Amino acid sequence: MEIFETIRDFNNEFSSKLYICPSCRKMTPNPYKCINCGMQATNLLFANETYTYKILETNTVQQIFKPIELEKGELNG
Numbered sequence: 001m002e003i004f005e006t007i008r009d010f011n012n013e014f015s016s017k018l019y020i021c022p023s024c025r026k027m028t029p030n031p032y033k034c035i036n037c038g039m040q041a042t043n044l045l046f047a048n049e050t051y052t053y054k055i056l057e058t059n060t061v062q063q064i065f066k067p068i069e070l071e072k073g074e075l076n077g
């Protein structure tokens with residue numbers, strides 16, 4: 001799980017605000033539910049294809065689709 005001090009830190013890291021749905025592989029601006037196929041990030045079937053992070057400031061844990069910044073990182077090695 002990734003840890004961020006504040007929500008601002010998270011937004012700086014993933015500034016595009018676009019996420020990849022593991023079901024249809026399309027981009028969605030909604031990190032929790034795909035706008036294309038309706039898949040939800042909390043679906044356990046995709047637990048290993050989603051991204052989980054914690055915000056220390058608010059002490060919240062979120063499970064979302066993978067930000068596209070992470071997909072780009074994987075492509076670039």
Ligand SMILES: [Zn+2]
Nearest residue numbers: 021024034037
């Ligand atoms: Zn989808």
